[in-house]
Amino acid sequence: MGQDNSASPFSVVADGSITTPKGFKAGGLHCGLKKTTRHDLGAIVCEVSASAAGVYTTNVFQAAPLAVTRESIGASGKLRAVLVNSGNANACTGKQGEDDAYEMRARFAESIGVPAEHVAVASTGVIGELLKMDKVRGGIDELPVRLAGDRAGADDFCQAILTTDLVQKMVCVELELDGKRVYVAGAAKGSGMIHPNMATMLGFVTTDAAIGSEALQGLLRQATDLTFNMITVDGDTSTNDMLVAMASGLAGNDELTPQHEGWAAFAAALRHVCEVLAKAIARDGEGATKLVEVRVSGAVSDDSAQAIAKTVIGSSLVKSAVFGADANWGRIIAAVGRAGQPVNPETVDIRLGDILTLEQSRPVAFDEEIALEYLKGDTVVIRVDLHGGDGQATAWGCDLTYDYVRINAAYRT
Amino acid sequence: MGQDNSASPFSVVADGSITTPKGFKAGGLHCGLKKTTRHDLGAIVCEVSASAAGVYTTNVFQAAPLAVTRESIGASGKLRAVLVNSGNANACTGKQGEDDAYEMRARFAESIGVPAEHVAVASTGVIGELLKMDKVRGGIDELPVRLAGDRAGADDFCQAILTTDLVQKMVCVELELDGKRVYVAGAAKGSGMIHPNMATMLGFVTTDAAIGSEALQGLLRQATDLTFNMITVDGDTSTNDMLVAMASGLAGNDELTPQHEGWAAFAAALRHVCEVLAKAIARDGEGATKLVEVRVSGAVSDDSAQAIAKTVIGSSLVKSAVFGADANWGRIIAAVGRAGQPVNPETVDIRLGDILTLEQSRPVAFDEEIALEYLKGDTVVIRVDLHGGDGQATAWGCDLTYDYVRINAAYRT
The missing domain is CATH 3.60.70.12 (L-amino peptidase D-ALA esterase/amidase)
Incomplete structure (x- = not known):
């Protein structure tokens, strides 16, 4: 914050x-x-x-x-x-x-x-x-x-x-x-x-x-x-x-x-x-190398924004992409779309930090080098603006890494 | 089947x-x-x-x-x-x-x-x-x-x-x-x-x-x-x-x-x-080494059994444990418990294949070697009996592996 x-x-x-x-x-x-x-x-x-x-x-x-x-x-x-x-x-x-x-x-x-x-x-x-x-x-x-x-x-x-x-x-x-x-x-x-x-x-x-x-x-x-x-x-x-x-x-x-x-x-x-x-x-999530923060704004309500933020932060594909420093907004929008919340599919903006990658649900050309540099940092902020209301929420998570699998494949034994 | x-x-x-x-x-x-x-x-x-x-x-x-x-x-x-x-x-x-x-x-x-x-x-x-x-x-x-x-x-x-x-x-x-x-x-x-x-x-x-x-x-x-x-x-x-x-x-x-x-x-x-x-x-899920089948029975309805089966099959912790051939029924019961379905916490049986690991929600002593051998196979069946009704369902998934992370950390690039 x-x-x-x-x-x-x-x-x-x-x-x-x-x-x-x-x-x-x-x-x-x-x-x-x-x-x-x-x-x-x-x-x-x-x-x-x-x-x-x-x-x-x-x-x-x-x-x-x-x-x-x-x-x-x-x-x-x-x-x-x-x-x-x-x-x-x-x-x-x-x-x-x-x-x-x-x-x-x-x-x-x-x-x-x-x-x-x-x-x-x-x-x-x-x-x-x-x-x-x-x-x-x-x-x-x-x-x-x-x-x-x-x-x-x-x-x-x-x-x-x-x-x-x-x-x-x-x-x-x-x-x-x-x-x-x-x-x-x-x-x-x-x-x-x-x-x-x-x-x-x-x-x-x-x-x-x-x-x-x-x-x-x-x-x-x-x-x-x-x-x-x-x-x-x-x-x-x-x-x-x-x-x-x-x-x-x-x-x-x-x-x-x-x-x-x-x-x-x-x-x-x-x-x-x-x-x-x-x-x-x-x-400090198991195996994590980064803190991921998802900020959702423009939702129909705060509750709706919370549900969307939690779906994005919980997506294994988004988490893997962040681990790989891959500016894969396609997975972010796919997660937004399956959250079960009212979303206008034509009006979504997605930013990685300050880097606009999707505007009004259309890809925006961005400098992949700058995005890579940003995603390599130890904190990644994903900002989703739905332009559909005043609801907002922030959720936190981490990337999905080899170490997560290693730790959990052998926890009990 | x-x-x-x-x-x-x-x-x-x-x-x-x-x-x-x-x-x-x-x-x-x-x-x-x-x-x-x-x-x-x-x-x-x-x-x-x-x-x-x-x-x-x-x-x-x-x-x-x-x-x-x-x-x-x-x-x-x-x-x-x-x-x-x-x-x-x-x-x-x-x-x-x-x-x-x-x-x-x-x-x-x-x-x-x-x-x-x-x-x-x-x-x-x-x-x-x-x-x-x-x-x-x-x-x-x-x-x-x-x-x-x-x-x-x-x-x-x-x-x-x-x-x-x-x-x-x-x-x-x-x-x-x-x-x-x-x-x-x-x-x-x-x-x-x-x-x-x-x-x-x-x-x-x-x-x-x-x-x-x-x-x-x-x-x-x-x-x-x-x-x-x-x-x-x-x-x-x-x-x-x-x-x-x-x-x-x-x-x-x-x-x-x-x-x-x-x-x-x-x-x-x-x-x-x-x-x-x-x-x-x-x-053939990304990075998968095994097919995992979750069979839920004894639920209050088939819909309820489906929701529980999907929650278990979707648990990253359960999937990691299967990859590691770890008979970690604790993660299975934790997933059952967060599925948002009616479950009597005192009457759950869990089997890995035919190996009973939990009976009436209490751990059962089982041969870890036999369990390890079973879990190393290419198909793992997790059976959950809730003893709470006639509802049943089967869900399928796979284990969570290093390769899943590798594939998805670098898919787009």
Whole structure:
């Protein structure tokens, strides 16, 4: 989006992390679920009861931790902590899987001295295998002493939630509300099975803003629809996705409601945090070499623009062409045409960056060398103007590469 | 499907082709649209006015030849010929493209001495470039003397319609109606942009059965929904797909209507021809090493089963796992769960061939070596039983490989 900071109601904190907002500690360690020595168990803990909100996968098959986290947030809208493991998704694991998720929650709650229903749990990794609970138990018992309120703790947590991700994803912004400095931060993991409707991703937002659970839930849902739900890596939706937000209230602002003059600013800050994380997930998609951004304008509605943007960003042929730096607008228009949305086939413009390739649905002569140079960059923006209304939307994804196939042909084995 | 010939109302003609049905000639040549010396222009011609039917892409953007073919078939339900070029799709080519498609029709009609509206035209290849009409004209003028009623003519035609296909696709079956031998044959091309709703594929069916245009259209639509519309290579839908059927009536049977005792037999023969071609397209998908068949049963309805089967067959993660011979049923169940269909998350069985991997949604211990051996074969059957009703469907696709990416990263350039 290229945030224009001069007009923005918030600004990015250069070295900020999920522990920058007041009241949060984080940490991670290797308990033995991953074959490597990388961290595979982590937690974020808040020193007070934080207002909490959650958004979950729409997949029919939902992993055991999701039910447990829903129950926790549903109980009182409050959380003190979220515990996450990677290396095993605890999905399709039946009654034993549920028992394990509950045990994780109870044991970690006890280890930090809070009620069980103030702990959320999340898992990511292989489906259908039982958790090695002896490893998990050992990790949980050690985790409290590994928590820290600094950048190192946040980094440890970020590493603990990664699977095939290559880089950790974290962002922090600040804004002023009622004369108080307020931070909003987030961390996330990708990177395969990423698709609209909360696909294999875990996201965690921390803020020290004072805001009630319901208000936070509403803003989190809005932000998700425009950010996490607008990215796709491969069209697959995981059984485990969730986004959890915790607001400690320790910044000392007046409680945020729609009537608060800082409401829109906070919403923008939260959306920005989600957008940065979503784009980072797309860029770090399995095997990806580029971030692809599809901007659709001139649609009959924003919903219609969203559907079209998602179809283009999800097209294997478009993704392959971007990988090959091929200015193949024919595949873009073919994807637009199969999105099931009202489109006038005679009035479509397509640009690659600023390079006009199709105008009023007719090919435009363009310099192939300049297009090649543009497509070789690490970010490719595809702009589609339908000239059919005011609807617009942006979606993010990545290119389809040999490495995507390599990674996914041998993930489980 | 493994046709049981003892009970089948038809049988496969071992060396049959699209010229086996009485009245048909075919041929092909290289006119210069492809950079190689492979054939790029071909035709099927019927010596009498054949009852005709057509099914077309649902893409909003439809290539010029589709409008021309619709017009031809719409005029009287009769065709004498279909003319096809490969190497250029004549799509997104505006008024000039329409003029070119009409000129192709008129010139070929004149060269074989039939009315223009008795000729259908089809194109496949690159989108957005104008046809080199000087090459096309030369080819059209030479084509009539290259037509033959034998296997060689049929083979020449099949080669002329290929793009990235590796093998030609043709089949012929015979059945008896009213004491007469009747042939039904077909030829088709794939192989990228293949997806339900008539994606980049061209299919041509010839038969010498006596049947009216409307009856043929109805049966062709039915067969398409269960065959061509149940295959996917990459989820992309082309601007150019069409399936055209021509029935010469020269077999001498009584005209086929729903009241004819041979109606069901003919419908089964037509469906078999379409199914063989559809499976051949899936197996020859770009970069594919295997045919993947997904059979869904126990759904609430056939439509629901179709939606689920298509979602599984279209999953990049499932396709990558099959390429890697990885018995990753977790990705299969995740795809089932995001199909947007009613599914009881507790009652799903998944088999790879005959190997049970998930029963009542719980993992079953299976011999990984045996599974690996099965998945290394050239055909992989994924069976999903939902235990939720009588709905069933079968879909076909292929694995996702390095070669798919290689082919599509450099198709246009």
